[in-house]
Amino acid sequence: MDHELAPEVSELRRTVRAFLERKAPESAVRRVVDEGLGRDAEVWDQLAQQLGLHGLLVPEALGGQGTSFVEMGVVLEEMGRSLLPGPFFSNAVLAVGALTASGADELAAELLVAVAEGRTIATVAFSEGLTGRPGESTAAARLAEGRWRLNGQVEAVLDGRTADVLLVVAPAGAELGLFAVPADSSGLERTPLAGLDLTREFARVCLTDVEARRIGGDFTSGQRHVLALGTVGIAAELAGATQKILEMAVDYAKLREQFGKPIGSFQAVKHLCADIFVTAESALAVARYAARVAAEDSEGLVEAAALAKAYSSEACTLAAERNIQVHGGIGFTWEHPAHLYLRRIKSGELLFGDSAHHREELAGLLGLTAGSAVGPVARPAVRAASAEPVRV
Amino acid sequence: MTATDELRHYLDAHLPAFRGQWGEQPEFEGKLAWQRILQKGRWVAPQWAEEFGGRGLDVVEALACSEVLAEYGAPGTAGIYGVANVGPTIAQWGTEEQRRHLPAILDGSEIWCQGFSEPGTGSDLAGLRTRAVLDGDEFVIDGQKIWTSDGVRASHMQLLVRTDPDAPKHKGISALLIPLDTPGVERNPIRQITGESEFAEVYFTGARVPVSSLLGPLNQGWGVTMTTLGHERSGVVTYASQVQRQVEAVVDSLRFDRTGRELSPLLRDELVRRWVEGRVVGVLGQRSLASIRATGQPGPEQSIIKLEWSQFGQRLAQTQLALGGLGAVAGPDDALMTDYLRARASTIAGGTTEVMKNILAQRVLGLPS
Ligand SMILES: Cc1cc2nc3c(=O)[nH]c(=O)nc-3n(C[C@H](O)[C@H](O)[C@H](O)COP(=O)(O)OP(=O)(O)OC[C@H]3O[C@@H](n4cnc5c(N)ncnc54)[C@H](O)[C@@H]3O)c2cc1C
Numbered sequence: 223m224d225h226e227l228a229p230e231v232s233e234l235r236r237t238v239r240a241f242l243e244r245k246a247p248e249s250a251v252r253r254v255v256d257e258g259l260g261r262d263a264e265v266w267d268q269l270a271q272q273l274g275l276h277g278l279l280v281p282e283a284l285g286g287q288g289t290s291f292v293e294m295g296v297v298l299e300e301m302g303r304s305l306l307p308g309p310f311f312s313n314a315v316l317a318v319g320a321l322t323a324s325g326a327d328e329l330a331a332e333l334l335v336a337v338a339e340g341r342t343i344a345t346v347a348f349s350e351g352l353t354g355r356p357g358e359s360t361a362a363a364r365l366a367e368g369r370w371r372l373n374g375q376v377e378a379v380l381d382g383r384t385a386d387v388l389l390v391v392a393p394a395g396a397e398l399g400l401f402a403v404p405a406d407s408s409g410l411e412r413t414p415l416a417g418l419d420l421t422r423e424f425a426r427v428c429l430t431d432v433e434a435r436r437i438g439g440d441f442t443s444g445q446r447h448v449l450a451l452g453t454v455g456i457a458a459e460l461a462g463a464t465q466k467i468l469e470m471a472v473d474y475a476k477l478r479e480q481f482g483k484p485i486g487s488f489q490a491v492k493h494l495c496a497d498i499f500v501t502a503e504s505a506l507a508v509a510r511y512a513a514r515v516a517a518e519d520s521e522g523l524v525e526a527a528a529l530a531k532a533y534s535s536e537a538c539t540l541a542a543e544r545n546i547q548v549h550g551g552i553g554f555t556w557e558h559p560a561h562l563y564l565r566r567i568k569s570g571e572l573l574f575g576d577s578a579h580h581r582e583e584l585a586g587l588l589g590l591t592a593g594s595a596v597g598p599v600a601r602p603a604v605r606a607a608s609a610e611p612v613r614v
Numbered sequence: 615m616t617a618t619d620e621l622r623h624y625l626d627a628h629l630p631a632f633r634g635q636w637g638e639q640p641e642f643e644g645k646l647a648w649q650r651i652l653q654k655g656r657w658v659a660p661q662w663a664e665e666f667g668g669r670g671l672d673v674v675e676a677l678a679c680s681e682v683l684a685e686y687g688a689p690g691t692a693g694i695y696g697v698a699n700v701g702p703t704i705a706q707w708g709t710e711e712q713r714r715h716l717p718a719i720l721d722g723s724e725i726w727c728q729g730f731s732e733p734g735t736g737s738d739l740a741g742l743r744t745r746a747v748l749d750g751d752e753f754v755i756d757g758q759k760i761w762t763s764d765g766v767r768a769s770h771m772q773l774l775v776r777t778d779p780d781a782p783k784h785k786g787i788s789a790l791l792i793p794l795d796t797p798g799v800e801r802n803p804i805r806q807i808t809g810e811s812e813f814a815e816v817y818f819t820g821a822r823v824p825v826s827s828l829l830g831p832l833n834q835g836w837g838v839t840m841t842t843l844g845h846e847r848s849g850v851v852t853y854a855s856q857v858q859r860q861v862e863a864v865v866d867s868l869r870f871d872r873t874g875r876e877l878s879p880l881l882r883d884e885l886v887r888r889w890v891e892g893r894v895v896g897v898l899g900q901r902s903l904a905s906i907r908a909t910g911q912p913g914p915e916q917s918i919i920k921l922e923w924s925q926f927g928q929r930l931a932q933t934q935l936a937l938g939g940l941g942a943v944a945g946p947d948d949a950l951m952t953d954y955l956r957a958r959a960s961t962i963a964g965g966t967t968e969v970m971k972n973i974l975a976q977r978v979l980g981l982p983s
Contacts (some may be wrong), residue, residue: 225913226904472979487982492975493968499979500918504894507901507915532890581886588865588889590874590882 226510227296235296241273242304248559254307255420260384261308269310270340276310277338279318284331286318286338291454295513298455299462299506302570305562307421309343309381315455316380317344319448320389324400324438333387333402345385346448347376347427349392353575354449361429363394363401363436370394370436372401372429380573382425383414390427390434391445400441401434408432419569420562450527453574454512457530460538460570461502461509463563467541468502470560471495471548478550485548494544501541505534525587532580535571542567617660617671618678624655625686638687642767646692649722657683658720659697666705666716673848673906680852684859693719695764696726698849700772704791707830707838712791715770727768727794729759729816730839736761737969739774740783740836744818746775746790751825753777753790755798755818763963765814766803768794778833789835790827797821808955848906850919854899857926861892864934881936888926888933895922917974924960924967931957 224232245265254262270276278294280286287293294315301310318337321330321344336342348354349361361374372390382388388403388410403410409432415424438444472495475486485491508530515526542564546553553560575583585591615623628651636644652658653667661676662668671679691697696719704712704719718724735741744757755775762771770793778786794801798821803811830838865885868874877885898915905913931954935942942950961967975981 225908226901472981475981484982486975489968489972492981493971495979495981496921496971496974499914499974500922503901503915503918504898504922507897508894511897511900529890529893532886533894578883581883581890584886584889585882588874588886589869590865590877590885592875 226507227292231292231296234293235300238273238275238297238300239303241268242300242306246304246306248305248562251305251307251421251562259307260381260423265306266308267340270338274338276314276340277318277334278314279322280334280338281322284334284338286334290517291451291513292510292517294455295458295510295516298458299465299509302459302462302464302566303466305421305463305559305566307423309345309384309423311452311455311459312345312381312385313337313343316346316448316452317385317387317389319451320346320391320400320441320444321437323444323447324441325444327438329402329435330437342386343381343384344387344389345379345381347379347382347388347390348445348449349374349376349390350398350445352378352449352452352573353579354445359393361390361392363390363392363399363434365394370399370401370434372403372432372434375426375428377426378415378424379412379427381423382427383412383423388427389437390429391441394436397440398442398445400437400444402437403429403432403434407434417569419565421566422569446524449574450523451516453527453531453580454509454516454523456570456573457505457509457512457527457534460534460567461505463567463570464498464502464505464534464538464541467538467545467563467567468495468498470563471498471545474549491548494548498541498544498548501537505538505541508533525584528580528583528587531575532577532584535575535580536577538567539564539571617669617675618682621655621657621660621679621682622686624657625682625688628652628655629686629688632689636689638689640689642692645689646722648689649691649693649720652688652691653721656720658691659701662701662705662716662720666701666713667720673910674903677848677851677903677906681855684852684855692722693725693764695728695768696724696770699728700726700770700791703772703789703838703841704829706841707789708791709826711826712829715791724770725764725768726770726772727762727764729762729765729771729773731761732758733760737966740787742774742776742787744773744775745779746777746788748777748825749822752822753825753827755790755792755821755823757818759816759818761804761813761963762801762816763813765801765816766811770794771816772829772839774835774839777835781833784836786833787835788832789829789838790823791829792821792823792827796823807958808952810952848912850912850916850923851899851903851906853923854895854902854919857923858892858896858899860927861888861930864930864937865889868937877937884933884936888930891922891926891929895919895926898922914978917970917978920964921967921970921974924964924970927960928957 250262274287275297277286278289282288321334324330337344349359361372361376363370363372372392386405390401390403392399409430411428413426415426417424475491475495476484478485512526512530515522546560549560552558632648632651649658656667656669660669660671660679664670701716701719704715715724730739732742732744746753746755773790773792774787775790776786777788798819800817801814803814805811898919902912902915934950935954938950976983
């Protein structure tokens with residue numbers, strides 16, 4: 223399944239899978255969830271110290287691994303597959319993405335070092351929402367007597383409760399700013415929210431005259447970049463989780479017998495499994511494609527991110543639902559992991575925009591909306607060749 | 615100079631003049647003319663061995679060449695079943711004498727069709743009943759084939775017949791290579807839902823062909839034919855990029871005339887859905903190519919590319935009709951109408967969607983039959 227990956231990336235994937243299978247099996251995941259721990263502290267430290275994963279995207283000069291998003295993509299696949307709870311994604315993708323996108327900044331460098339070492343957990347609070355709606359911010363920054371102060375609230379901040387530092391993206395006059403807010407700041411209030419996904423935590427963050435340090439300059443393009451990285455990251459998680467969905471469905475279809483034979487011999491079940499397979503392969507292919515584009519840091523990132531998420535949001539949820547159907551009654555129980563995957567995938571569907579949102583984005587990028595900023599196009603040379611007559 | 619550079623030069627030199635004479639979307643005669651031109655440069659099947667009229671390119675190079683052809687919007691070739699399916703099977707199983715067909719397949723002097731399906735056997739192909747009985751050094755053939763693409767204009771057929779009626783159904787089938795002007799062979803065009811007649815029914819009444827027509831071992835025609843499907847596999851990469859090109863061309867033309875901006879939100883969403891689907895299949899093709907590079911074989915994604923390709927073509931044709939509005943079903947140009955109707959075949963021909971899903975579930979996922 224790894225032919226499009228370089229050998230060392232494939233090796234990383236295997237290492238992470240083996241680690242998570244050993245240290246974060248379903249029973250461990252359930253313990254974290256049941257006891258409301260947020261994360262397994264031992265696993266968290268080992269991810270940082272043994273595997274160096276928190277700092278994958280942190281430059282080497284700041285103590286990170288300095289690898290590309292391709293590596294991050296396969297790690298996130300494995301985390302989706304194992305349902306790993308905890309703030310890894312907020313910390314290692316969003317926060318690191320925001321800090322590296324903020325330009326050369328002393329505080330940013332300091333935080334990156336701390337994150338890479340596993341000393342600090344950071345997350346990003348997007349006051350314009352996870353799809354970045356300009357002009358719809360729910361918080362704002364104001365400069366008074368040489369100090370920045372934040373007011374307002376941000377809904378559904380990923381890992382907002384556990385983070386040691388919140389990186390708040392909020393309008394600052396005519397610009398967009400990135401602000402660091404330590405968790406113990408006065409005026410900061412964090413309320414845990416009920417989440418569909420038991421393995422991912424959200425909090426509402428209220429800011430009342432909270433003092434904050436600004437990082438870097440205008441963060442408008444930085445936000446666009448981080449949101450795109452987040453989108454690609456979730457697409458990778460969805461792809462990884464859907465691989466597991468496929469295995470669950472197929473294994474069960476071989477095992478479970480009704481009418482004196484395995485249910486996998488019934489065509490309706492076969493076709494459900496075949497459909498899940500189509501999704502699992504496609505989601506993986508498109509997530510890895512988007513991760514490659516993210517690694518190149520190219521112009522095409524926003525489009526590739528939208529493509530990946532437009533596909534996988536809808537399709538992976540459907541696969542998770544089909545998996546429950548394949549399992550029948552047992553798939554409807556709390557004991558069975560099928561719902562844990564459905565929850566994780568469904569919430570991933572909505573994080574950073576669902577399929578409809580990303581199709582709308584793409585419509586703009588493709589020059590199909592009135593507001594599209596697309597220049598003139600060359601006349602298409604030839605009418606699209608319709609499919610060749612089909613072979614036998 | 616790489617093969618693709620060489621091909622580009624060749625196309626630059628020959629395509630404009632060809633288009634001047636035959637237009638951009640030539641019919642069969644034009645495609646045949648184009649195939650001859652292309653084969654003068656040995657570009658029809660560059661992955662075939664040089665002795666058979668190819669260039670001995672490896673799969674990856676050959677796929678790069680088909681990309682170049684697609685990029686130029688070059689017309690298809692006329693004898694597609696011979697080039698894509700029958701030829702590779704002959705190359706693998708054929709005798710010295712049978713391999714003499716290969717250069718003729720490439721230069722279009724022989725057009726081949728495949729006589730597999732019968733009125734009583736389609737999906738369950740192994741149940742075929744057309745018989746061939748050995749009489750001295752000849753096979754005597756009786757029976758009927760149906761839905762044979764190119765059946766009327768073909769000069770030759772790869773024919774599946776039952777040669778051992780007592781054996782289990784997969785084990786009594788043989789493959790024969792026959793000229794269609796053999797006495798006792800009669801063919802009639804069948805009119806399709808598009809009004810065209812691209813396929814035919816073919817009757818065999820005591821038709822006699824020499825024993826040397828047998829391709830591969832007696833009673834092993836099933837295995838012989840299945841290897842053809844194997845040959846076709848790397849073709850999925852081409853299918854995948856074709857899908858992507860098709861939808862990109864539709865979007866480009868809407869951008870070009872700016873009508874894309876006036877679409878209703880629902881129609882725009884439908885179109886972008888197609889674009890997403892097309893790109894996803896394209897990306898799967900790239901994944902397949904990576905696998906071919908690494909192992910010489912496409913990975914499991916190849917089984918879904920064809921499945922997705924066939925359904926995608928139908929959906930795109932529907933969307934294009936929708937984009938055209940009433941004018942698409944009542945207008946001066948019937949191209950979209952024909953595309954729409956023709957697309958119905960893609961989930962039937964070459965194995966129906968339902969059967970492909972069965973096969974995928976059994977062979978790839980290992981579910982019990
Ligand atoms: C345009 C076109 C070109 C063709 N060209 C050729 C050619 O060149 N040479 C040739 O030999 N044949 C050719 N065919 C025939 C083609 O291969 C058959 O039509 C196809 O395999 C289906 O067989 P059938 O038509 O007998 O349908 P059937 O097999 O009778 O199928 C009818 C319906 O039953 C379903 N069905 C059947 N079996 C199963 C099963 N086990 N599980 C679930 N559903 C099932 C099918 O999916 C379908 O929906 C062509 C067909 C078309 C449309």
